[in-house]
Amino acid sequence: MALKGYLSFLIIAILFFAVGFGAGYFYMVNEYNKLNSEYLELKEEYNRLLTGNFTELQEAYNELLQNYTQLKSIIEEKKIKAAWIYVGPIGDYGWTHAHDVGRRICEATFPWLETAYAESVSEADVERYIDMFISEGYNVIFTTSFGFMTATIEAGEKHPDVIFFHCSGYMRRPNVGTYFAEFYQLYYLNGLMAGALTKTGKIGYIAAHPIPEVIRHINAFTLGVREVNPNATVYVRWLFKWYDPAGARAAAEALINEGCDVLAFTEDSPTVVEVGEEYTNKGKPVYTFAHYSPMYQYGKNSCVSGQLVHWEVIYLDILSKIYTGIYNSTNLENVDYWWMLREGAVELGCDYGMPINPKFVPILKSKFVIDPILGNVSVYDLVFIRLRQMSEDTVVFDPFTGPIYDQDGKLKIPPGVRASHDDLWNMMWFVQGVVGQIPG
């Protein structure tokens, strides 16, 4: 065998190298020629000015030039180049799409901002993407997946002058802050509606990963369901993926076969809403709650409400604070955005400005519950009262207020106590009413 095939391989390698090198060379030559001709023109102009009797004019010109360069450098210095690194494709219509909407709004809002993004970046490659963005002159980096956390922190150590913001993590550094737009209040409100709409008393939840964020959302949703419908149960199916349309469809259909007639989910595509619409149009109503993006168009007859995000609210705040110097690469150690209804980072509904699909308003107005404080109140009114309570400056209501029991009936949050930020971040147990287990 010896080195059979060696030659053609060597030839290919050399040719590839030659092409890359050649292209690079010609590009440089081109650039050089361009610059050179510009330089020659300038020189000619300069000589013309010198030979004439334009000393005064020349002095004025020099002064102007000096001012211009100074001004220009001030403006250049104040320019922020921000790069976003996404885990999914921007066309996912969920998580990554929502972040990219935020990025585009920032780009359109701030004239001093230049943005770029990289999508579908694998967790094994993120360090290289960060390094390359920085070598291209980007000085603010947003990484938007919990899987990017350690790489972001390590990059923060490696590039102490660059500002990083990591979405959904808990590790920070003087130049690495964290941020998150939290949904549990919305899931609770969705749960109130789901509890009123179910006829079978069985509600399905298609969940991405068994991590505290998702578990918290399932729990908040279930608390809402049980407040309206104390005997209803929530069945959970895990996908172990953020983006998995095929898996979401299979899980949704399995849950429907088990008798679930309302579905909520954490997955980055409108699949579950589409499945609900198909069944509803076939005469077997299955109602759904949209996740992350406005999915009303996929479920006009079946999508009740949902969770919408306004990442731009957080991004605009972060970037303007970096621009004005409030944030710099030494003071982010304790900067952690945990924004919800009050800050306007999240919105109730399956389309912007539409908290509840009008089709479901009459039925929600006709279902009544007895609340210890509010008395006999329709579910529709209850949703809006709670929404207002959680949107006010002092948040007077929180779904995670005790007494709250886990699946085994053990008291987890004592009566009258609100779960703390750390309780919510570490939540690895299900509330009463959830059917299913947390893997592991």
Place this chain on the structure above:
Amino acid sequence: MVKIRIYVRRRVRTSLKVKIVSASLSTLAAVVAIVLMFHVLGVDPLYAFNRIYMASLGSYYGISETITKSIPLLLCGVGLAVAYKAKVWNIGAEGQLLMGAIVSGGLALFTPLPPQLAIPIIFLGGFIGGALWALIPAVLKAKFQVNEVITTLMMNYIAERILLYLVYGPWRGKEVWGFPFTSRIPSYARLPVVPGTRIHYPTLIIGLVSAVLLFFMLSRTTIGFKVRVIGESIRASNYAGIEYSKIVILVMIISGGLAGLAGAGEVAGIQHMLRKGISPGYGFTAIIVAWLGNLNPLLVIASSLLIASILVGGDAIQISIGLSSAFINLFNGTILIFLLLNYFLSEYEIIVRR
């Protein structure tokens, strides 16, 4: 009416001239295709080539990242080359890599290793993990003639699920706030790197040494001779009295073990923890690496570098050129197609007759 017939015939022997012509033709065609693609998208092709070249081979950083990326491809690719040489179609390098990662990560995390011996033990564990995972389909094939394409492929998914179970379950770190990571492995269990880069050189050296050793095994030893005879014809090897089942098990242990070493290198050298996403499909990419290297372990060194440079250079498409990630797949796919074209042109001749 004149009938034109086109025949495709395998060349008996490929002359140097044919090799040069086919390599030049396919490279030229690849370049033309890519230039056209960039042109259609309104990007200056010269600028694009410049950025891709700078990102992969044209800068110190690019070269270091290309080498880093080539390490797992080299280890998996060398092992697969030996297996394919013996006509054992191991598609399971990805799963074997993950099992190597699991065993070595488990050793680093949960056993009190003596610090001086930690790294050798981790590598040994990686090899054993990958080799044992490959042994299952190997035994099934050797004893029961079960098709190894199916079993090795399926076992990739099982390995991935085991990894998920561990990081979501019993191995989830205490201080990671419920995220699916293990704790970080202790610092004495981490591999040293070339300063200023991510090249974990112990793994690289293992890869290079095993490529050289396997080259000599294949070309100079009796076992290598047997492997080559099987590669030419399984029936002939039976007549020659070669025990096919033993060779199957041997090559699977080699290729599984080397993939496991790649996994150990990624855990101890890059990630420093177990988590999902340890490998963005290195075990699958290595299949192309092995074939591109003509199943010759020494050439696999070169082909792993070539593929790594294409993968790393592809990053520039998003970052510097600003095209979408789908274009990276287009770019990589186009280059691979034309590399295959070269293989076809140099191995086959096309005859047109009237």
